[in-house]
Structure formats: structure tokens, C-alpha cells
Amino acid sequence: MTTRMAIFASGSGSNFQAIVDACHKRQLDAAPVLLVCDKPDAYVVERAEAANIPSFTFVPKSYQNKTEFEQDILLQLNEHNIDFIVLAGYMRLIGPTLLQAYKGRIVNIHPSLLPAFPGLDAVGQALDYGVKLTGVTIHFVDEGMDTGPIIAQEALEIKEDDTKESLAKKIHQIEHSFYPKTLQQLFTVKGEAAIR
Template identity: 50%
Template sequence: MKRIAVFASGEGSNFEAIAAACERGAIAAEVALVVCDRPGARVTERAAARGIACFAFAPKEYASKADYEREIVARLDAVGVDLVCLAGYMRILSEVLLGAYGGRIVNIHPSLLPAFKGAHAIEEAVAYGVKVYGVTIHWVDATLDGGRIIAQRAFAYDGDDVHEVERRVHEVEHELYVETIDKLVKA
């Protein structure tokens, strides 16, 4: 059975969708570890409720990004992770993680990349007045929301309610990420 790690910084709704899909067999893998850069974030509670190991750390407690990323790599290696799934992890990865797990790290982003990169993609898309929104899953490289695109799914919306767009993005994310992760672990 393939083993995945989910990295998240907040609520963990994508983690929840992934873990539930693994449990019901919709993803042919198990979540072996959750990595969170915000101790006390909701995702840590969700992981605990499912009995999934969680490494929650405060980046400021480390001398450098390289130091905490080395610890993350050691923890990934210790549980035999095959695929890293970023799911709302709000940090750019350095060469430490990319060097150890490059080609095995995917990210989900709430826009149709290459448009609207960064942390405020939904708000920027709404402000711009787009009529087609979407979600992108891509391989992670050293660029911000760069890397080869694996999957995308779009939906039309002709409004300006950021909360409605977020709700619809989450619906698409939870479905598309599960489908894509399953394909990747079976490849």
C-alpha cells in the first residue's frame, strides 16, 4: 500500500477529503503523516480524530527553513512516504524538501494556473471579474505555483461573492484531488 503525507496550514478540509477517500478505498493509499506549520490548526485536530500521526511545528523555533525541512524529510523517510500532497500548506518549499522528494510532491491551487498564482487567487479572480473559475493540481518545483500541470477542472460563475466561489472551489478540490491522487499512486 502506498503511503502519502498531507501538508496543511489551516482547516484541513482537503486533508479530510483525502483521508476519508483512503479509508473508503477511493484512493489506493493511506495517509501516513500530516505536516502542519501551525500548531493548533484545525487540521491537527482532524488528524488526531482519525488516528493519523501529525508533525506540527512552529517555524520560528528553528534556526532556518533548511533546519525544519530536514526534520520534515526525516519524518517522511521514517514512515516511508511515497507521495507528498500539499493541501493548503502556505509555505514555499526549499531545495531541502525538493531535493529529497522532488518529482513526488503535488499541490492543489484554487485557480486555473497559470492565472492567479499565490495565496489570494480567489479574491484576485473575483476582483478581476472572471467568469470561469477552477482548480489546478500540479507538480511542485522551485517556482511559486509552478511545475507541470497534472489536472484542472473549471466551473462557470457569473457573480462577485467570494464566499460562493470558495465554496464551489472546495467542492471541486475535494473531488479532483481524490481522483488525481488515486491515479498518481496507481501509476
Template identity: 40%
Template sequence: MALLSPLPPSPWPRFSEPLKLAVLASGNGSNLEAIATAIAQGDLHAQVQVVIYNNPKAKVAERAERLGLPKVLLNHRHYPSREALDQDIISTVQAHGADWVIMAGWMRCVTQVLIDAFPGKVLNIHPSLLPSFPGIHAVDQALAAGVKVSGCTVHHVELKVDSGPIIIQAVVPVLPDDTPDTLQARIQVQEHRIYPAAIALAASQMA
């Protein structure tokens, strides 16, 4: 595997106070666990203040509970607009003392309301080498296009989906017999590798 962007120098940057993270997730939460593991190992100087999830059946809730992390359900179906949901996200993030919003499999488009509340501090991870294959079903898009490499990207969030400045990318080869599941699994290994490092790098760039 290869990186298209260098990881921060080892040890990763440390700050006078740990970064205060709010993690947004809609699914299994494997990237949440990768971030929590990096924190526990002392690689990422941060704390997960709250896990926000929008799907009542999301496995991330069980993972957050096992990790001893506060969790809050904000079911998007109960909101009249995306802006209303984002306003509640902002209130929840602030109430838990966080100031970084880490989208880790958050399957909702965010609005300028959220982006403006945490300028430069809203990050996302996407399973492709952006700007190629933004949006949903990125792995399927890559296989359909017949590319020889794919990968993942951590980037700052802007209003246009998957368009913000890139922080770190990792490359994964596409094998001749790959299926969406097998390629996704190899990409996810790299997601777990680069997301904690990208958080540290993004914070160091703002220091």
C-alpha cells in the same frame, strides 16, 4: 462543473502496495479529510502515514486526531530558514515510512531541499486555473480580474510557486454575486473531488 483534465479511469489505478502519504497542512484540513475518505471508500489505494502541520492553532490537528492519523507539529517560527524546516519535514516523512508529500493547504513556500528528496512525488493543490492567479489570495485575484470561470489545479511542485506540471484541473463558474467566500466554497467542493484522483493519476504515471 467540468474537468480540464480527465480523471483516471474508474476504478482508479491500484498498486501492489498502497501509496504512503505524508500530508502537509496549515489550516482546516478539509482536503486531508477528502483524501482519507477516498482511502476509506477504497477509491484511493493509499495510507496517510503522518499529518504535518506548522500552525499550532490549525484545525487540521483536531481533524487528524478524529481520523486516527498520526500528527506532528513543525512550527515554522522555530526554524532559522526554510531549508531547515524542509529538512525536518524530510526526516519526519521518512521516519513515518511515507514517500509522497501531499501539500493540502500548506501555506509555506518549499525549497529545493524538499523537492529533491522526493522527486516527482511532491504535489500541491491551488484554488485557481493555473497558470492564472498563482500565489496567495488566488480567489480574490480571480474576482478582481473579472473572470467568468475559475477553479482549482493539482500540480507537481517546483521551486517557483505554483508552477509545476499540471495533473488535473476542475472548472467552477464565477457568478455575478460571488464573494471570495462563496466562490472559495464552490472551488473547495471540486478540490475534494479531484485531489484523491490526482494522487492516483500521478502515481500511475510514475509506475
């Protein structure tokens, strides 16, 4: 059975695009059936339109609290029969409403070797700290900030002449192949577990 994914994103959506492309090339046996975006004018919404994927966009400030907008998201997820939530540059912490409904079925990608440099600007943090290695982590989502169980990591050496821009570019290149590949492994294992 093909895994039906909702992809959550807040920005330009380059990881969203990489996942959609991997599905089209049959490198990822899953169906991206919904984009959830908290910024209605984000470029990722245009990417979803171009790929004929419906979007649910919302403005968090127009809700009284996180529970309210997550209940709206949950209605959309149920309507689209979503099996799995894939965070791809979604800049909000997931709250209890979604965590309970999708326990063990929400994954995130983060541009550092967690537990090092969680939260915002992980690339800048790594450079400021002077570490020689950084990379990409894919992990399950829990109530903390980038604290869930780690699924896979890929390391990247930081060169002496690396700037924030050059390092971010290298990390994106890793993410765009590493995320779909890891999702494919994850969904295959989950599928086998379901059959058993």
C-alpha cells in the same frame, strides 16, 4: 503496493479530510500516514488525531531557517517511509531540502486555473480581475510559487452574483472530489511505471 502519503496542511484541513475519507472508502488506494503542519493549533491537527494519523507540527520561527525545519521534516518522512508528499492548504513554499529528496513526488492543489492567479487569495484575484472562468489546478511542486507542471484542471464558471465566499465554497466542493480522484490516477500510473 499502497502509496504512503504525508499530507502537509496549515489550516482547517478540509482537503486533508477529503483525502482521508477517500482512502477509507477505498476510492483512493493510498495510506495517509503522516500530517505535517506548520501551525500546531490548526484545526487539521484535531482532524488527524480523530483519524489516528500521527502529526508532526512545528513552529518555523523557532528554527534559524527553512533548511533546518525541512531537515526535521525529512527525518519524519524517512521514519514513516513516505513515498509521496501531498500539499493540502500548506501555506509555505517547499525548499530545496524536500524538493531534492522528493523530486517528482510532491503535488499541490491550487484554487485557480494556473498559470492564472498563483499565490495567495486566488479566489479574490479572479473576482477582482473579472474573469468568467476559474477552477482548480493540481500540479507537481517545483521551487516556484505554483509554477510546477500541471497534472489536471477542472474549470468553474463565475456567476454574476458570486461573492468571494460563494465562489470559495464552490471551489472547495470541486477540490474535495477532484483531488482524491486525481491522486488515484497519479498513483496508478506511477505504480504501473514502477512495475515496468
